[in-house]
Amino acid sequence: MKPVKSMIxxxxxxxxxxxxxxxxxxxxxxxxxxxxxxxxxxxxxSASEHLSKNIRWGGVILGTENKANSSWVTVLAFPLNSxxxxxxxxxxxxxxxxxxxxxxxxxxYSRDRKITITGKLLRTETQKVGEFPYDYPIVQxxxxxxxxxxxxxxxxxxxxxxxxDPWYSPWYDPFYYPHHHYH
Numbered sequence: 001m002k003p004v005k006s007m008i009x010x011x012x013x014x015x016x017x018x019x020x021x022x023x024x025x026x027x028x029x030x031x032x033x034x035x036x037x038x039x040x041x042x043x044x045x046s047a048s049e050h051l052s053k054n055i056r057w058g059g060v061i062l063g064t065e066n067k068a069n070s071s072w073v074t075v076l077a078f079p080l081n082s083x084x085x086x087x088x089x090x091x092x093x094x095x096x097x098x099x100x101x102x103x104x105x106x107x108x109y110s111r112d113r114k115i116t117i118t119g120k121l122l123r124t125e126t127q128k129v130g131e132f133p134y135d136y137p138i139v140q141x142x143x144x145x146x147x148x149x150x151x152x153x154x155x156x157x158x159x160x161x162x163x164x165d166p167w168y169s170p171w172y173d174p175f176y177y178p179h180h181h182y183h
Contacts, residue, residue: 029143040094058086058116071104114147
């Protein structure tokens with residue numbers, strides 16, 4: 001009985017180590033929610049009340065523009081999960097621009113990649129989205145984290161339609177009947 005308990009203990013320990021290793025690469029500044037931090041929508045409604053407050057926002061990159069001394073990343077904000085990862089299946093909270101004091105490669109920080117940012121709210125700035133004037137909250141980023149890109153499904157990974165049909169049988173097809181002759 002003793003070897004079984006030690007095997008279970010070893011298995012539990014291994015599982016705990018593996019699970020902690022999965023989330024250990026995320027910086028604690030990204031994982032930790034900020035108490036009293038305003039949302040993107042709250043800032044857009046009353047920006048002057050929230051200036052210089054700390055924020056932790058994330059979302060999907062819409063574009064990356066490199067300026068002389070910084071990169072401006074335009075983000076479509078989404079709610080964050082417990083690890084700080086944006087949840088694209090939730091309703092968007094609006095847009096914001098993160099100012100990051102370094103060069104970011106636009107092909108890496110590209111459209112549709114998920115990013116989480118912590119920093120201070122600097123101001124709002126009106127820019128156009130199409131013809132519509134939009135008030136963007138501008139955030140000076142202190143920490144940022146680019147999430148792993150979602151894998152694109154391969155055409156080879158898709159099963160044919162009949163694979164999912166519980167009543168499909170290839171033997172119903174007349175070409176499979178061995179004694180049926182075609183002339």
